[in-house]
Amino acid sequence: MTFASLGLIEPLLRALETLGYQTPTPVQAQAIPAVLAGRDLMAAAQTGTGKTAGFAVPLLQLLTMEGPKVTANSVRALILCPTRELAEQVHASVARYAEHLPLTTYAVYGGVSINPQMMKLRKGVDILVATPGRLIDLFRQNALKLNQLQTLVLDEADRMLDLGFSEELANIYRMLPKKRQTLLFSATFSDDIRLLAGQMLNDPLSIEVSPRNVAANTVKQWVVPVDKKRKAELFVHLMRKGKWKQVLVFAKTRNGVDALVDKLQGLGINADGIHGDKPQATRQRALDRFKSSDVQILVATDVAARGLDIEDLPMVVNFDLPIVAEDYIHRIGRTGRAGNTGEAISLVCADEVNMLSAIEMLTRQTLTRKMEQDFEPEHRVPDTDASGQVVKKPKKPKKPKVSGGGGKRNLGKWVDSGEVAPVEPSIKPVRKVPVFNTGPRKKK
Numbered sequence: 109m110t111f112a113s114l115g116l117i118e119p120l121l122r123a124l125e126t127l128g129y130q131t132p133t134p135v136q137a138q139a140i141p142a143v144l145a146g147r148d149l150m151a152a153a154q155t156g157t158g159k160t161a162g163f164a165v166p167l168l169q170l171l172t173m174e175g176p177k178v179t180a181n182s183v184r185a186l187i188l189c190p191t192r193e194l195a196e197q198v199h200a201s202v203a204r205y206a207e208h209l210p211l212t213t214y215a216v217y218g219g220v221s222i223n224p225q226m227m228k229l230r231k232g233v234d235i236l237v238a239t240p241g242r243l244i245d246l247f248r249q250n251a252l253k254l255n256q257l258q259t260l261v262l263d264e265a266d267r268m269l270d271l272g273f274s275e276e277l278a279n280i281y282r283m284l285p286k287k288r289q290t291l292l293f294s295a296t297f298s299d300d301i302r303l304l305a306g307q308m309l310n311d312p313l314s315i316e317v318s319p320r321n322v323a324a325n326t327v328k329q330w331v332v333p334v335d336k337k338r339k340a341e342l343f344v345h346l347m348r349k350g351k352w353k354q355v356l357v358f359a360k361t362r363n364g365v366d367a368l369v370d371k372l373q374g375l376g377i378n379a380d381g382i383h384g385d386k387p388q389a390t391r392q393r394a395l396d397r398f399k400s401s402d403v404q405i406l407v408a409t410d411v412a413a414r415g416l417d418i419e420d421l422p423m424v425v426n427f428d429l430p431i432v433a434e435d436y437i438h439r440i441g442r443t444g445r446a447g448n449t450g451e452a453i454s455l456v457c458a459d460e461v462n463m464l465s466a467i468e469m470l471t472r473q474t475l476t477r478k479m480e481q482d483f484e485p486e487h488r489v490p491d492t493d494a495s496g497q498v499v500k501k502p503k504k505p506k507k508p509k510v511s512g513g514g515g516k517r518n519l520g521k522w523v524d525s526g527e528v529a530p531v532e533p534s535i536k537p538v539r540k541v542p543v544f545n546t547g548p549r550k551k552k
């Protein structure tokens with residue numbers, strides 16, 4: 109199959125050729141004709157599958173071929189993204205695809221001054237990429253009108269809900285014209301996402317390009333069991349041993365990111381960190397420097413987990429496992445993209461066994477464990493498998509207390525594996541629901 113056979117116009121074919129896209133990826137092969145035909149979409153597509161072009165390319169074609177010229181402060185298509193980084197990245201891709209078209213594109217997000225964004229919107233923009241909060245601000249300040257909107261794209265919709273944007277999405281939904289095309293992309297489909305889809309989509313075509321909740325098989329994954337207090341030491345050891353050149357590292361908390369970056373920098377290692385507490389410009393600079401290999405190790409919280417496209421990223425390290433098992437898929441999706449191979453290593457301590465179990469159950473695989481010599485944990489990580497069972501070894505009979513105490517084990521912090529939601533076998537049909545309610549707002 110070729111892009112030309114999907115009915116794309118010449119300026120788009122030229123842009124794709126320049127980018128070296130020779131054949132459509134599976135999500136593109138399905139999404140492009142459906143979007144061109146005006147259908148609503150509910151697409152399950154993993155990161156790195158080429159989903160951005162899957163919605164942006166046909167959208168650009170529709171906007172070029174039909175519809176009136178954009179008027180002042182209006183937009184004709186809106187792409188909503190969960191994070192500023194993703195908004196920047198999606199916009200960069202859209203702008204590249206639109207290179208030979210007479211269309212205007214722009215991205216707006218929080219954390220930067222709103223005034224230049226208001227100025228830019230004055231003349232109207234054909235395609236606007238936005239994060240939900242800033243979009244609402246602009247709308248409330250009358251800098252943006254949505255009555256000309258033809259198409260709405262929800263990119264990484266699951267992430268938007270995870271980040272607590274359900275209220276913002278409900279507000280945006282009320283601002284939209286009833287007659288429009290809506291495309292919803294999500295790596296995973298929770299019940300909340302189905303609810304959102306039921307509300308926002310009209311007779312959608314369901315597209316699923318890869319088995320749900322299964323990490324890309326181009327990523328080699330394994331686990332190194334280790335005691336919590338020795339994780340940083342193990343990381344440095346593995347990094348030196350494996351001569352790692354460019355690694356994206358995920359830590360659970362902002363403090364965790366800062367602590368690891370400090371430690372690495374203290375050892376003379378070229379590391380930087382990104383998390384939600386840092387100003388947008390600092391985050392973007394760190395990311396750009398990492399992309400251009402000026403920074404070797406980028407430590408991030410899950411803010412950076414989804415959507416970031418870093419070309420040929422060879423390795424992702426989970427310094428801490430994610431609390432939400434689905435984030436594991438997103439994190440490791442930063443490597444092994446567009447057919448490349450990658451490695452994803454998780455440093456797992458005994459406290460994290462239930463998270464490990466939830467990940468194995470979700471991805472339907474038992475992750476290989478590789479013990480690192482001299483780092484064997486004192487606190488054993490109990491065995492796990494894809495059934496969601498944590499195999500607890502029979503307790504040894506208690507030794508009589510002599511003096512002092514044994515090490516404290518803290519396994520009670522995470523949900524019991526029995527509480528982990530079961531994996532649904534396949535995509536359910538989209539259900540229409542009367543009320544827009546995607547559950548309680550979670551903390552960012």
Ligand code: AMP
Nearest residue numbers: 129131132133155156157158159160446
């Ligand atoms: P995405 O899933 O949209 O973030 O895309 C992942 C990566 O695949 C990006 O670097 C795209 O530039 C690249 N890509 C998307 N479509 C194609 C294609 N048809 N051929 C080659 N690379 C592609």
